[in-house]
Amino acid sequence: xxxxxxxxxxxxxxxxxxxxxxxxxxxxxxxxxxxxxxxxxxxxxxxxxxxxxxxxxxxxxxxxxxxxxxxxxxxxxxxxxxxxxxxxxxxxxxxxxxxxxxxxxxxxxxxxxxxxxxxxxxxxxxxxxxxxxxxxxxxxxxxxxxxxxxxxxxxxxxxxxxxxxxxxxxxxxxxxxxxxxxxxxxxxxxxxxxxxxxxxxxxxxxxxxxxxxxxxxxxxxxxxxxxxxxxxxxxxxxxxxxxxxxxxxxxxxxxxxxxxxxxxxxxxxxxxxxxxxxxxxxxxxxxxxxxxxxxxxxxxxxxxxxxxxxxxxxxxxxxxxxxxxxxxxxxxxxxxxxxxxxxxxxxxxxxxxxxxxxxxxxxxxxxxxxxxxxxxxxxxxxxxxxxxxxxxxxxxxxxxxxxxxxxxxxxxxxxxxxxxxxxxxxxxxxxxxx
Numbered sequence: 001x002x003x004x005x006x007x008x009x010x011x012x013x014x015x016x017x018x019x020x021x022x023x024x025x026x027x028x029x030x031x032x033x034x035x036x037x038x039x040x041x042x043x044x045x046x047x048x049x050x051x052x053x054x055x056x057x058x059x060x061x062x063x064x065x066x067x068x069x070x071x072x073x074x075x076x077x078x079x080x081x082x083x084x085x086x087x088x089x090x091x092x093x094x095x096x097x098x099x100x101x102x103x104x105x106x107x108x109x110x111x112x113x114x115x116x117x118x119x120x121x122x123x124x125x126x127x128x129x130x131x132x133x134x135x136x137x138x139x140x141x142x143x144x145x146x147x148x149x150x151x152x153x154x155x156x157x158x159x160x161x162x163x164x165x166x167x168x169x170x171x172x173x174x175x176x177x178x179x180x181x182x183x184x185x186x187x188x189x190x191x192x193x194x195x196x197x198x199x200x201x202x203x204x205x206x207x208x209x210x211x212x213x214x215x216x217x218x219x220x221x222x223x224x225x226x227x228x229x230x231x232x233x234x235x236x237x238x239x240x241x242x243x244x245x246x247x248x249x250x251x252x253x254x255x256x257x258x259x260x261x262x263x264x265x266x267x268x269x270x271x272x273x274x275x276x277x278x279x280x281x282x283x284x285x286x287x288x289x290x291x292x293x294x295x296x297x298x299x300x301x302x303x304x305x306x307x308x309x310x311x312x313x314x315x316x317x318x319x320x321x322x323x324x325x326x327x328x329x330x331x332x333x334x335x336x337x338x339x340x341x342x343x344x345x346x347x348x349x350x351x352x353x354x355x356x357x358x359x360x361x362x363x364x365x366x367x368x369x370x371x372x373x374x375x376x377x378x379x380x381x382x383x384x385x386x387x388x389x390x391x392x393x394x395x396x397x398x399x400x401x402x403x404x405x406x407x408x409x410x411x412x413x414x415x416x417x418x419x420x421x422x423x424x425x426x427x428x429x430x431x432x433x434x
Contacts, residue, residue: 006095009102010082010116017115023146028118032125032151034108040128041072041136043266044152048140048181049160049194051312052255056160056194057137058284059251059259065090066278067267069134074124074149076117076141079286079415086124088131093124101126117141121148135266145183157184157191157211158262160255162198163311174199185211190236190265192220194258212238214261222257229253233261236268243272247280250288252315286414288319291421295396302396304417305408308335310343316408317347327402328353330395333371334360334388334413341366341374344409349375352406354398355382356391360412388416393424 004012045060047053057075064071070089078084086093093101101123105114114122121141128136138149162178178198182205185191189211193202196217206213214220220233231243241264249256256279263275283289289304307316320329331352335341357371368384375382385391388407395405407417 004099004102006082006098009099013102013116013119016119017113023143025146025148025151027112027114028122028148028151031105031109031112031114031122034110035104035122035126037122037125037129040125040138040152041133043069043135044138044154045135045156045158045262045266046138046140046144046149046152046154046184047158047160048144048147048184049158050163050177050309051307051315052160052194052252052258053139054306055251055255055282055284055287056158056259056262057139058282059256059279060158060263061087061135061137062282063259063263063275063278064135064137064267066274067269067271070131072124072128072131072133072136073139074121074128074136075139076120077411079411080418082120084285085120086127088127089133093127097127098123118148121151125152140181140184143177143180143183145180150184153186153189154184155189156262156265157186157189158258159184159191159193159195159198159202160258161195161311162202163309175201178202179205182206185209187211190214192258192262192265194254214265216254216258216261220257220261222253224253231257231260233257233264235270236265241270243275246276249279249282250290251282251284252288252319256282286411286418288316293396293421295399298399298401300396300399300401300403300405302392302405302407302417302421304414305406306411306414307408308339308344308410310340310347313344313347317351320348320351320406325402325404327400327404329404329406330399331355332388332391332395332405332407332413332417333357333409334416335366335371335409336360336362336364336412337366338364339366339410341370345374345378345380348408349378349380353381354395355380356385356395357382358385358388358391360388360410361416362412365412388413389420392417392420 061071061073073087083092105122140147140149178201187209191211193215223230228245235241286306291302293300357368359365372382
């Protein structure tokens with residue numbers, strides 16, 4: 001039998017299970033037992049929430065690394081290569097390692113049917129355990145309670161925030177969403193919530209499980225100054241602790257503050273300068289991600305952001321609103337059909353001067369006509385293009401060096417833009433505000 005390449009495996013996994021999403025842990029647990037999986041690392045942090053999971057995971061991982069820990073990170077979705085989902089000691093897993101892991105899971109599962117995400121999660125756990133890591137940071141794919149990541153008991157459970165998304169699986173109220181996300185809590189183990197006004201479900205679940213729950217605004221918080229910010233929180237013994245004069249970051253400060261509180265519960269050693277270094281060096285591709293793009297003799301500013309729901313759009317609009325600019329802001333926008341189109345564009349129409357919309361390369365995409373109609377209703381200037389690449393190219397053609405191009409709305413949208421930039425321009429300079 002010819003050995004499968006990573007792409008062969010991914011194509012195979014796409015058709016392995018009759019549905020893409022099949023909530024529940026029984027099938028995964030059975031295969032994990034057959035694989036002999038126990039615990040992916042000595043310390044486990046599990047992160048769920050509606051927005052900000054990726055940057056929160058990245059902050060936590062970077063702080064642990066700066067303390068000398070060997071760290072693994074499991075996240076999803078990926079932008080350009082599947083390997084991005086599994087990071088081992090700061091490096092994406094190789095094709096060979098992933099193929100070996102998929103082979104191990106495939107051999108163990110027998111007749112048990114697993115989804116693409118479930119196979120990937122078990123493969124990541126297999127690789128993590130083999131590496132004998134000090135810590136892993138696990139990003140929940142959907143919800144929490146029934147997500148494959150929740151096979152593992154977290155030492156610290158992190159909930160970034162709670163909004164309405166994926167209603168088909170998580171319900172149509174913040175309370176129902178909170179119930180699913182609180183499913184990652186474990187008896188007696190601490191949990192941290194970045195939502196300053198969480199639904200009562202969060203507190204109720206914490207009380208039932210005797211979970212020490214720390215909530216932003218009550219137990220930890222941040223204060224912004226002109227050129228720096230300050231953090232206050234609690235250590236694992238409940239004592240007050242603070243970190244002053246932290247440099248401003250390119251990623252959301254709320255997520256950094258949340259990650260800092262989670263890290264503080266894990267790590268007894270407090271080295272302020274190392275922590276600041278970790279926070280300022282954290283980068284997440286596709287999240288408030290700025291590139292200086294040489295284009296036809298001009299140096300253009302392109303911002304990539306995967307925000308795709310009203311909460312993320314509101315944050316992005318606030319962030320853009322604080323940035324001084326001399327020219328126009330030109331958007332490239334694509335959105336999946338199950339996302340709240342009115343809620344997203346309502347937030348961003350006031351801070352964008354011109355829109356280029358296009359369908360995404362997936363059957364789940366909203367049509368460009370739908371996107372255009374929603375924007376025209378809000379009196380926005382909009383042009384339809386056949387794909388994201390052409391939309392971005394045309395906005396680059398129109399832009400001056402004073403302008404700013406924003407590409408957002410979906411991982412698919414940002415991935416297409418990154419692929420175009422790789423093909424047609426030299427990318428450089430990470431970090432908004434740098």
